[in-house]
Amino acid sequence: MTLLSLTISDVEIGQELPPLDIVLTRTLITATAIASRDYQEVHHDPSIAVERGSQDIIMNILTTNGFVGRYITDWAGPNTFIKSVKVRLGVPNYPGETMKMRGKITATSGNDVTVVVTGSNSMGDHVTATVEIVLP
Amino acid sequence: MSTATSQTDQDKQAFWQQLQSFVGKEIGPPQPAPDEVNIPMIRHWCEAIGDNNPIYLDSAAAAASIHQQIVAPPTMLQAWVMAGIKPRVVSGTSPYEEMNQLLFSHNFTSVVATNCEQTYDRYLHPGDRLSMTTTIDSISPEKTTALGTGHFITTRQDYFDQNNQRVGSMLFRIIRFRPAARKETASNAVRPRPATTHDNSWWFDGLQNAKLFIQRCTKCQALRFPPGPVCPTCVSMDWEPVEAVGTGTIHSFVITHYPQVPGLEYPLPVLLIDLDEGVRMVMNPIDTDIADLAIGKKVDIVLRATDDELTLPFAKVHK
Numbered sequence: 001m002t003l004l005s006l007t008i009s010d011v012e013i014g015q016e017l018p019p020l021d022i023v024l025t026r027t028l029i030t031a032t033a034i035a036s037r038d039y040q041e042v043h044h045d046p047s048i049a050v051e052r053g054s055q056d057i058i059m060n061i062l063t064t065n066g067f068v069g070r071y072i073t074d075w076a077g078p079n080t081f082i083k084s085v086k087v088r089l090g091v092p093n094y095p096g097e098t099m100k101m102r103g104k105i106t107a108t109s110g111n112d113v114t115v116v117v118t119g120s121n122s123m124g125d126h127v128t129a130t131v132e133i134v135l136p
Numbered sequence: 137m138s139t140a141t142s143q144t145d146q147d148k149q150a151f152w153q154q155l156q157s158f159v160g161k162e163i164g165p166p167q168p169a170p171d172e173v174n175i176p177m178i179r180h181w182c183e184a185i186g187d188n189n190p191i192y193l194d195s196a197a198a199a200a201s202i203h204q205q206i207v208a209p210p211t212m213l214q215a216w217v218m219a220g221i222k223p224r225v226v227s228g229t230s231p232y233e234e235m236n237q238l239l240f241s242h243n244f245t246s247v248v249a250t251n252c253e254q255t256y257d258r259y260l261h262p263g264d265r266l267s268m269t270t271t272i273d274s275i276s277p278e279k280t281t282a283l284g285t286g287h288f289i290t291t292r293q294d295y296f297d298q299n300n301q302r303v304g305s306m307l308f309r310i311i312r313f314r315p316a317a318r319k320e321t322a323s324n325a326v327r328p329r330p331a332t333t334h335d336n337s338w339w340f341d342g343l344q345n346a347k348l349f350i351q352r353c354t355k356c357q358a359l360r361f362p363p364g365p366v367c368p369t370c371v372s373m374d375w376e377p378v379e380a381v382g383t384g385t386i387h388s389f390v391i392t393h394y395p396q397v398p399g400l401e402y403p404l405p406v407l408l409i410d411l412d413e414g415v416r417m418v419m420n421p422i423d424t425d426i427a428d429l430a431i432g433k434k435v436d437i438v439l440r441a442t443d444d445e446l447t448l449p450f451a452k453v454h455k
Contacts, residue, residue: 005201028184035177035184037218061252062214063185069211070187078191078201082210086253136202 005077008111008135017075017103017115022067024121026095029059036062059093059126068117068129071101076135083112083132090125097121111135148278154238155287158272161231163291169216169266173208178262181212207259213295213304216260217268231272235289236312244286244312251290251309258303265298273307280395286313325398327442336363342377343447346439349377350415361415382437384411386453389429405429409437409451422450429453 022028033043038060041048049057065085073080093099099119107114117129171177178192190197191207198206208216260266276288293306332340339362342349351360355372366373387408396402405426409417421429422438435451442448 022186031184035180036212036215037220038215039221061249062211062218065211065214065252065254066181066185066187066209069209070185070189073187073189078189078197078203081202081259082256084253084255085211086251088251089249 004075005079006075006135007079008108008113011105011108011113011135013105013108015105017071017105017117020071020074020101022099022101022119024059024093024095024097024099026057029057029063029093029095032063032066033060036060036066038062054092056094056096061087061089064089064093064119064127067099067101067119068127068131071103071117071119072115072131072133075103076133079136081134083134085129085131087127087129089127091121091123093121093126097123099126106130151238151242152277155235155275158231158235159275161272163230163232163270163272166267166269166296167217167219169268170220171216173216173260173262173264173266175206175262177215178206178208178212181209181215185209203259205261207261208264210256210259210304211254213254213256213260214293214306216266217295232270232291235272235275239287239312243314246284246286246313246315247310248283248313249308249310250288251307253307254304255306256304257301260297260303264303266295266303268296269294279311281311281313282394283311284313284315286311327399327446327448328397329446335365338377339363340446343439343449346447348380348382348437348439348449350380350411350413351375352378359413359415361411361417380411380413380437384409384417384435384437384451386410386429386431386433386435386451387416388431391426391429407435407451409435411437417449419449419451422452424451424453428455 030044040060042052042054042058043060044057046057064087068085068087069082072082099121101117101119103115103117105113106116111134113133113135115131115133117131118125119127175193182192187209191201191203192209193206195206271292273290273292278285278287288309288311290307290309293308294302295304297303330340339349351363352375353360353367353370353372354374354376356367356370358367358369360368367375387410389405389407392404392406393402403426405421407419407421409419411417422440434454437449438452439447440450
């Protein structure tokens, strides 16, 4: 896959990012938890997750950040500098769900661009994120 | 009324001051990253996340980009200092644990993460060796949310490199809360009981006998509601009940959504009804669409038993 490399002249307020749907398999949820060194049982052990009041294992927060970062550079490419990722957390991501990621440019100032990203599943918004980036 | 969890205002104030004393405290010594920033961990992360940005693993593509060399995904920041499968050994009690014990002792036993805000001063390169400090950044006053009542706790983590330069920071917010009562179904939850006293129980007894009463001063004939021992017009303590006709007008209304009380259905309209006799009562509507509510609309007052022990007036709003 070749990534485009956007510059500031390619973007404007109101522009929408291409949608990205992420199928949340059990393998993905455990692999991302371990890749982020997060060994909390609720991210890989279904019986302990249920014991603690969850309906199944849940995707961890570090991965939520990771997907938001990926979604931004999948669109804007390798010359993006991400300044900040601010996420508000909502419903959990269980295996079997699909997280639909959508994004929109809400502000630009010089080379700074603000993008609001949502990732939702069948139960509602898992994440609402404000991402500040710099484009060349 | 007193329950096990109720507190006097004084207790609440003392608890709040104790909580605030934790703000600004650092939680133990800086935590070092177990490994320097490295390609294998970046590879595992990118594979699991499905991140194909070439600046993380392809040196030529990275060199050609604004980053000029291989960099770690910025959102990996926290991963570099994660303790891993073995919990960190903490000597003594940290202010964080003391704060949690204090919250726990006030029944704020549940926890949910609500916000995570990362800011990056620079991208990290293989070879960078991080350490992290954690500070209790802020504690909110008591808030009631859909989950329950609790305090938002924000911690701040600052990440430093081998030259003690800050490379990024993270604000992490959780709510520690008392779980809200489980939503009960109408079949097993009853409406909250009215607070009855010597001066108003006769009025509720009237409802049980299918009569809606208004209190009338026998000296000056003024009607009054809610029931009370003294006439607010002439201060006479002599009174008699008179039966209301049962018609009125919407003076005002609100529609409540939260917090939800078991035994009531939401969204719950609460109406102020001007009875045609001239007194004002608060009640919920019955057999009425929310869309039909409007100030000034005529209502018929219907007495309805909500369970075996309680009958209340409801407003049936004219179409």
